[in-house]
Amino acid sequence: MKAIYGIAVNQLYVIFSSKYLRYFLFVIAVLVFIFLSGISSKNLENGFIISIWGNEIHNFDSIFLKIYLSLIYLVLFLIIFPLGFAHHIYNLITTDYANIYLSRSISRSDLLIGTLFAFYKFYLILTFSIVFITTIYFFIITGTVIVSLLTTSLQFILLFFSSFTLMSLFIIGTNSIGIATLLYVIYIFFISGLFVIKTSNIFLLNVLNLFSFLLPPISQTYENFEADKTINVIKSLTSLIFLFCISVLIYRRKEFYK
Amino acid sequence: MVKNNFIVSVESVKKVYKNNNNLITALDDINLRIKKGEVFALIGPNGSGKTSLIKLLLNFIYPTRGTIFIENNSVYNRVSRKNLGYVPEETKYPFNTNVISFLKRMSKINGFESISQNKYILDLLKKLNLYENQNSICNFSKGMKKRLSIAYSLLINPKILLLDEPTDGLDPVERKVIISIIKEFKENNGTVFLCSHILTEVEQLCDRFAIIQKGRIIYEGRKEEFNTKGFIVTFINYNSETLINNFDPKYQIQYDGIEGKAEVTDENELSTLIALLSHYKIVVKEIKSNNVSLESIYVKYLKENK
Numbered sequence: 001m002k003a004i005y006g007i008a009v010n011q012l013y014v015i016f017s018s019k020y021l022r023y024f025l026f027v028i029a030v031l032v033f034i035f036l037s038g039i040s041s042k043n044l045e046n047g048f049i050i051s052i053w054g055n056e057i058h059n060f061d062s063i064f065l066k067i068y069l070s071l072i073y074l075v076l077f078l079i080i081f082p083l084g085f086a087h088h089i090y091n092l093i094t095t096d097y098a099n100i101y102l103s104r105s106i107s108r109s110d111l112l113i114g115t116l117f118a119f120y121k122f123y124l125i126l127t128f129s130i131v132f133i134t135t136i137y138f139f140i141i142t143g144t145v146i147v148s149l150l151t152t153s154l155q156f157i158l159l160f161f162s163s164f165t166l167m168s169l170f171i172i173g174t175n176s177i178g179i180a181t182l183l184y185v186i187y188i189f190f191i192s193g194l195f196v197i198k199t200s201n202i203f204l205l206n207v208l209n210l211f212s213f214l215l216p217p218i219s220q221t222y223e224n225f226e227a228d229k230t231i232n233v234i235k236s237l238t239s240l241i242f243l244f245c246i247s248v249l250i251y252r253r254k255e256f257y258k
Numbered sequence: 259m260v261k262n263n264f265i266v267s268v269e270s271v272k273k274v275y276k277n278n279n280n281l282i283t284a285l286d287d288i289n290l291r292i293k294k295g296e297v298f299a300l301i302g303p304n305g306s307g308k309t310s311l312i313k314l315l316l317n318f319i320y321p322t323r324g325t326i327f328i329e330n331n332s333v334y335n336r337v338s339r340k341n342l343g344y345v346p347e348e349t350k351y352p353f354n355t356n357v358i359s360f361l362k363r364m365s366k367i368n369g370f371e372s373i374s375q376n377k378y379i380l381d382l383l384k385k386l387n388l389y390e391n392q393n394s395i396c397n398f399s400k401g402m403k404k405r406l407s408i409a410y411s412l413l414i415n416p417k418i419l420l421l422d423e424p425t426d427g428l429d430p431v432e433r434k435v436i437i438s439i440i441k442e443f444k445e446n447n448g449t450v451f452l453c454s455h456i457l458t459e460v461e462q463l464c465d466r467f468a469i470i471q472k473g474r475i476i477y478e479g480r481k482e483e484f485n486t487k488g489f490i491v492t493f494i495n496y497n498s499e500t501l502i503n504n505f506d507p508k509y510q511i512q513y514d515g516i517e518g519k520a521e522v523t524d525e526n527e528l529s530t531l532i533a534l535l536s537h538y539k540i541v542v543k544e545i546k547s548n549n550v551s552l553e554s555i556y557v558k559y560l561k562e563n564k
Contacts, residue, residue: 006367010353017354091352095318099346103316104414105368107336256318 003106007114008121011088015122020084027080031072032130036137072130073156077123078218079188081160082167085119086177089168093175098256112172112251116165116244123160127153158236162216163188165243172250192219213238264327265418265449266292266315271324273310273473284310285473288324292466294417297440297450299460301556302470308453309347311470312422315451316344328418343416345407347423351395357388357406360395361413368414382409386435401432408436418449425459437462461552469559477559484555488523488548491531494541501538521548 015021091097092115101111131153138146166187170180195212196219199205217235268290275282285307292298300308313319314326317333331338353360361379365371383389386405395406404424411419424440425433440463444450454460460467461484469477494517495502502513509520509531522528528545535542 002369003367006363010363010367013354014352095313095346096350096352098316098318099344099349100351100364100410101367102318103339103342103344103420105336105340253320255320256313 003110004114004117007101007106007111008117011115011118012121014088015085015118018085018088024076024081024084028072028076028126028130031076032133035068035072036134069152069156073127073153073160074218077127077156077160078163078216079185082164082184083181086167086171086181088119089115089171090177092168092251093172093254093256095256102256108252108254109248112248116168116247119164120161123157123164127157127160155232155236158233158240159216159218162236162240162243163218165240165247166216169243169247169250172247172254187215188218192216195219214242215239216243263293264291265294265329266290266298266451267327268311268315269325269327271311271314271321271326273307273314273319274322283473285314285321288473288475290468290475292449292451294449295444295447296466297444297452297464299452299454299464299467300470301454301457301460301467301552303560306470307473308470309422310473312344312420312451312453315420316342340414341417343411343414343419345404345411345419345421345424347426349403349407351398351403351406354394354396356392357383357395357409360406361409364410365413370414379409379413382412385439401428404428405432405436408439412439412443416448418451419443421450421452421454423454424452425454425456433459457552457556467552469556471560471563476563477555479555484550484552487525488521488550489528490546490548491520491522491528491535491542492544492546493518493520493535494543495538497538497540501540505534517543 092112097111097115102108131149135146135149138144138149167180167184170183171177174180174183192215195208195215195217197208199208213235216239217232268288271285271288272283273285275284288307288311290298300311302308310319314321315328315333317339326333328338329341333339351360355363358379361383362376365375365379380389386409388402388405388409391402395403398406404427408424411421419440421440425436428436437459440450440452444463450463452460452463461481464481466478466480468475468479495513496516499513499515502511502518505511505520508527509522512519520531522531532542
C-alpha cells in the first residue's frame, strides 16, 4: 500500500507538471467563466435566477444547467482529458516507467494501480474545485448554498473514473495511443449508444443491459439523470471495478519492449 | 525449482519477438550462471540480445522458453527482484524535482525511509558529484542522468547490479567515478551483471565474461585469459624430431619438421624455454610478444562465428 500511495503521489506531481494540464485547465476556466458570467444577479419573484441566455435556474434542477454541466463534464472530462493524458498512460507500457519503478520491491500491479489512483485523485480535485468555485459564486449572487450541485457532480465522478480506465485499458491492450484513441472515440459515439436502444428482442436487451454494467454508461448519463439517478452510479461503479481488474490483469502480463 | 549455489541462473532461455508477422529470435538457448560477488560481463555487437537478456532478468519481458532464477527463486517471484539494482542504458525522469527529493521519495516508496537512509543518499550523491546540483532531474544532461541512475540503483542496497552500458556517452572523469563505484560495490560482496561496448572498462571490472552474437553465447571466458604478457618463440631444429615431442605440452609447440613455434606466458617461462632450446642446440630464430587483450578475443570469436 505504501508503494501504491507513493506512486500515486509521484504521478500526481507528473500530472500537475504536465503542459497538457495547463491547456486543459485554461479551457475549463474559460467555460466556467462564460457560464458564471452568464448568471444574472437579478432574482425573479418566485426565487429563480436568470442567466443571460434567458434560462431560469433554480437549485440546479433546470434542464439548461444540466446540459451545461454535461457539456463541461462529458466533453472535457470524458473526451479531451483522457485523450490529452493518454501519453502518460502510454509511458506505463514503455520502459520509461518500468526503469524507474519496477525491478525493485514494486510490482506491476502497484505501478498501474498507483498511476490510475493518481488520475482518479486528480479528477476528484478538479471536479470539487469546479463545484466549490460555482457554489461560492452562487452563494455570493443568491445568498444560498446549493448542495444539489455536489450530489449532481458526484454521479459523474465514477463515470470519469470508469471512462479513463477504459481509455487506459485500450492503450495497455493495443500498445498504441492512435488505435486506443480510435477505439475510445468509437465507443463513446457509437457503441455506448447501443445501451439505450429500445428493442423488443429480450435476449439482445439482456446482453446490452449486461454490457452496460461492464462498460462506462456514457450515453445513459443524460437520460438517466431524469429518471433514476442511482442507475448511473451503480453502472459506473460496476464498470469501473470490471475495467480496473481487467487492466491490472493485462498489465501484469505486459512486456516492456522499447 | 532448481537449487544451486549461483546467485543468478539462466537455464535454456529462448526469447522470440513477434514483429508484425515475423518472428525474431533475440535469444536462443542461453545458459549462464553467475556466482555471488562476481562481476560478469556480457559483450557483443548491437542487436545481439544483451538488453533482451537484462530485461528478462528484470522480468520486464518473459522468456519464450526456459527459466531464470535469482537466489534460487524464479524471476517471476517478486521477492527475487527485491535485490536487483538496475542501471538502464537510457532513462527519462518525468519528475520535476531535484535529485535529493527524488531519491528520498523513491526510498520511501521502496520502504527504505530512515535517517540513516537519508545519510546514505547524501553520501551517494557526494560520491557521484550530484550533491550540490539543485536542478530539476528532468533537465539533467545524459551524464548526470546516468550518475543518477547509478545512485538510484544503489538506493535499495541491492545484492545484484544489472548495468546496461553504464558509462556509454560519459566523459573520462564521469566514467572513472562510475567505475570506482562499481568496484566498491563488488568489494562489498555485490554481484554485477554488466553489458558494455567499452571493452577496456570490461577488462578493468570483470571476473568472467561471455560473448554473445545473434542471440547465442559463442564464448565464455575468465579474466585470466586476457591481459597476458606472453611471448611466441620461433625456433629452427636440425636435430631429431623426437626431441621436440618430449617438450612440455604447456609450450603448445607447432612444428613442421624444421621450423617450430612455442608459446610462453611470462618472462620466467621464456628464460626456461630458451635455456632448454640452447641445451638441445636448437636455434632461436625470433621472439615476439604475444599480448592477449579482451578485444583480440572478442574480434577472434566474432569472426569465427560470423
